[in-house]
Amino acid sequence: MTRHLLSIADLGAAGVAEILALSERTDLGRPLAGKGVALVFQKPSARTRNSMEMAVVQLGGHPVYIQKDEVGLGTRETAEDVARTLACFHEVVAARVMDHRDLEKMAAVSPRPVLNMLSDRDHPLQALADLLTVKQLRGRIEGARIAYIGDGDNNVARSLAEAATMAGAELVIASPEGYRLGQAPEGVRQVADPVEAVEGADVVYTDVWVSMGQDDEAEARMKAFAPYQVDAALMARAPGAHFLHCLPAKRGEEVTHEVMEAPSSAVWRQAENRMHTARGALAWLMGVGA
Numbered sequence: 001m002t003r004h005l006l007s008i009a010d011l012g013a014a015g016v017a018e019i020l021a022l023s024e025r026t027d028l029g030r031p032l033a034g035k036g037v038a039l040v041f042q043k044p045s046a047r048t049r050n051s052m053e054m055a056v057v058q059l060g061g062h063p064v065y066i067q068k069d070e071v072g073l074g075t076r077e078t079a080e081d082v083a084r085t086l087a088c089f090h091e092v093v094a095a096r097v098m099d100h101r102d103l104e105k106m107a108a109v110s111p112r113p114v115l116n117m118l119s120d121r122d123h124p125l126q127a128l129a130d131l132l133t134v135k136q137l138r139g140r141i142e143g144a145r146i147a148y149i150g151d152g153d154n155n156v157a158r159s160l161a162e163a164a165t166m167a168g169a170e171l172v173i174a175s176p177e178g179y180r181l182g183q184a185p186e187g188v189r190q191v192a193d194p195v196e197a198v199e200g201a202d203v204v205y206t207d208v209w210v211s212m213g214q215d216d217e218a219e220a221r222m223k224a225f226a227p228y229q230v231d232a233a234l235m236a237r238a239p240g241a242h243f244l245h246c247l248p249a250k251r252g253e254e255v256t257h258e259v260m261e262a263p264s265s266a267v268w269r270q271a272e273n274r275m276h277t278a279r280g281a282l283a284w285l286m287g288v289g290a
């Protein structure tokens with residue numbers, strides 16, 4: 001059966017563990033030799049595009065970057081027809097989409113693996129890199145206490161919540177009323193107070209207050225999230241904690257410049273891990289054994 005990677009929930013704990021193990025291996029060889037990987041982007045990207053392109057190259061393959069107007073996912077052609085067409089040429093069809101349902105439509109018909117490079121609902125590649133980073137910082141993921149401050153109901157928070165609980169980490173999310181994670185996995189604690197969330201944390205994590213595609217909500221969001229900035233005073237409530245951010249960061253909004261640049265910030269290591277986990281995810285999709 002064709003493997004797909006649309007969300008951490010679909011992947012399951014075994015899949016997460018296998019991809020993390022593959023991500024740390026340096027002997028994967030060139031399973032993509034002579035093969036292509038389609039990278040379709042409906043939204044901008046720095047980390048995902050570059051980490052995926054380099055991961056494909058490291059596995060011996062050829063990445064093809066496709067901007068949204070080139071294929072017109074759901075406009076020039078249906079999502080299903082785009083997936084079927086790209087699967088004629090590529091070993092993996094990866095896409096960053098506005099609407100998660102487009103990925104589901106693609107996976108339903110694609111004879112090749114479909115990989116989610118961010119949707120409005122999930123960002124599984126980010127969560128895999130986040131877990132790898134926690135592992136590198138702490139030695140193990142199990143038992144880690146992660147505090148996520150800000151928009152609890154976005155793609156990054158959802159995938160992080162699913163991945164963290166599967167890997168045995170504790171997650172506390174602090175967000176304002178109306179921005180809590182819906183259908184949160186069992187074990188995730190959701191609170192209103194950022195200080196309560198960070199106390200005892202090993203890792204403090206945040207993401208932008210206004211995600212791509214939410215510009216019309218910007219004013220309301222800036223107001224609601226104003227008390228949720230991660231600043232030095234909040235970090236001081238979690239002595240020894242590392243700071244993580246999926247990036248891009250809006251310095252002065254969800255995080256201060258000082259916190260981004262502090263020795264406790266591991267955001268560049270986290271960004272680099274996007275490439276290692278992209279390699280692990282591609283290898284897993286191709287059936288390379290962990």
Ligand code: CP
Pocket residue numbers: 044045046047048049118126246247248
């Ligand atoms: N973190 C992340 O996905 O970054 P990009 O949007 O730049 O790919």
Ligand code: NVA
Pocket residue numbers: 154155156207208210211212246247248
């Ligand atoms: N939540 C952000 C993540 C960007 C990587 C967004 O969707 O814009």
